[in-house]
Amino acid sequence: MGGRSRMWLYCVACIILGWISLNIADGEELKKQKLSWSRYAAAEAEAVASIDCSGHGRAYLDGLIVDGKPVCECNTCYGGSDCSNFQHDCSADANSGDPTFLEPFWMEHAGRSAVVVSGWHRMSYSFPDQSYISQQLENHIRTLHSIAKNAITEGKYIVYGTGSTQLLTAAVFALSINRSSPAPVVAKPPYYPVYRSQTDYFETARFRFDNTFLVTNTSDEVIEFVASPNNPDGNLRKSVFEGPNVKTIYDHAYYWPHFSAIPAPADEDLMIFTLSKITGHAGSRFGWAIVRDRTVYENMLNYISFAELGTSRETQLRTLQLLRTIIRGKNDGKEIFNFAYNSMRQRWDKLNQILSSSNRFQIQEIPYQFCSFFDQIRGPSPAYAWVKCVREEDSNCTAVLDAAKIIGREGRLFGSDDHYVRLSLIRRQDDFDLLLRRLTHLLLTE
């Protein structure tokens, strides 16, 4: 067969395959399909989803059952059987980093983001390649990063963990294998409290959390945690320590276009990401590490294996479905970033507007920066406000806010002092609205 006819054959095959996959992607055929065994589960899920909780709560398939159906679980400060009662005395919860501001995105994309788990789905310990890692999901993670332009994944390995939380320790174990004396683990304040609490909890003969090295700067063999953007203050960071024996764990949980400018794709040796802060699914407990060195990668896989023989197959399947929804979404997969950026940016502006009139409270400054995702200079949209009570006598800023019915997280926990409080801006709209209301009231009564 000549080159030209072969090319024609390829072309025709391409068109046919393209048509088939387009149909599958668009679900035209699926829409017509008559359902059998999945029907009951689908109807049950829709019945639960249709339970009216007044927009201030939600019923879940695994919620408590009263009178034969799951009850509404109300948002903070709402009560009643349909969550319609606002509790006027209730404190605004700005404590945890529950990323539920993304819930409306998934409600809007209900049809594509749902997934059916059959009773026999992936019962085995391992995938066909004997790993605990879905190859399909890994491909989607790589595509996601290329859309967000926030990390270079080419030539690097990927490890899954039960949340990025687990991967933080997995990284410390992996980077301290074969040591005879404990590697000092450090994190420059203010730092995400888990770096310290988790390292303390799991301390072995091979590593120890020890921030005295930040002062003396004497060791060239530290393991440094670097959150960039930083939790709590949202600023991009670089490691304090450098040198051939320094190991750096880059926690990029918030390095997505909605929380930060993306000056360039990150290209570090060990980077950790979490589903929680890109899709908002904190409850799924799913994170991944992108690792350059093969030995470190294998050591991290070993950790996961010893700790729990891999991450849940249900979680991997659902994560895949969520990433598929993002990647196949509008604007070449950029829709979720636009949605999330607009939400976060508006919240930051509103908070700024209120606090700008205050001499008592300050929030962090985040510079305008060029963002390669949006291809322009953009303002801040951080996940948290890092609030400082500027008066000397307000030495417990958390208590000051608490008295005004605002719950934040103490600065001390972040290795800072209690003139500081972290306020979460990524919770449900109900929480954020109440936070603004309580803040406005506090400033008016000053």
Next chain:
Amino acid sequence: MGGRSRMWLYCVACIILGWISLNIADGEELKKQKLSWSRYAAAEAEAVASIDCSGHGRAYLDGLIVDGKPVCECNTCYGGSDCSNFQHDCSADANSGDPTFLEPFWMEHAGRSAVVVSGWHRMSYSFPDQSYISQQLENHIRTLHSIAKNAITEGKYIVYGTGSTQLLTAAVFALSINRSSPAPVVAKPPYYPVYRSQTDYFETARFRFDNTFLVTNTSDEVIEFVASPNNPDGNLRKSVFEGPNVKTIYDHAYYWPHFSAIPAPADEDLMIFTLSKITGHAGSRFGWAIVRDRTVYENMLNYISFAELGTSRETQLRTLQLLRTIIRGKNDGKEIFNFAYNSMRQRWDKLNQILSSSNRFQIQEIPYQFCSFFDQIRGPSPAYAWVKCVREEDSNCTAVLDAAKIIGREGRLFGSDDHYVRLSLIRRQDDFDLLLRRLTHLLLTE
């Protein structure tokens, strides 16, 4: 209102509620319901499930895509695009404890065991009670134990882990909190290898795996792992150590009516169970501990919290659905135990029949015992055969079997010697059939 009229009112209310919940339970209303957002996911799942893999493989929603649809993933020793090619030279895999013998049960109960995960299902870090633990699921776990008659849960706490694997370490951490010198962790051979490998891996200043204490028996402060029934040999066990300061971790992974007689419900201080060995879902990574002491319980919750902030919500939801299917099943929820017991019993009988003619190989003896679940004396149906090569010169029994194309797990790993091999009997029928064929051939050629 008089007592009699009130009673009538209660009765009528009861009948109405009963009718409603019966209808919901039976899904009559759900069956009629017109579907909207869940339709696509349901159709997609059914399309994948209908892919023909000749009964020797399966296609999954998250499988690799070729020509627009997921490919068949073939059982061991089968190949080809539809898994119809048996690979004649292939070794029988009796190595891992993949509990896939239960797959047919879930295929048969497809309609009730499927579950739809909506895009917005439980995005938060925690349940409304601020825990990481589904209360509904906990209730179902307690009911399951009362059906199986294998554990007393009343007055005890329940902790979830990412597989029982994670709970083993969580227990060791919880039982060694506040110690100044390392608690010796022990396990009487033959023992499940993870007890040692995991304890070694996570070793801290508070505990250390050290079986020398089994010989000297000098410490009254050991932490002892007891698997009952034992992995690998299937025999019921009690702890070696006793005393007020001894802590025992009972691994009851296999204490279900299909693997063992249940002489009485277990009532130990700390018992660990895993979804893997009751429903067969090893890939889900879900286990639970039943704990008597409140402080130990809280210490275990702490471990889970430090390690990974709770277990996956998808996994908890799916586990709930599987347990619901069991509990609402035929014979007051006993159907799965009957199914699984019959499978395991038949396999054991067949294996025995083949090996009884051999002077070269012996398998463990398990006594006939009264089983309170079946309410009668019953024979053995263990998860593994613990094979001994009796000839002195067969000092590497794994190699002997390997030469006959049978893959087992080395006795050495279990703290025993290599005259022993563990053969898994809980894998797919294809694996078991091939195991029998290879064994028969081996014995014929002796």
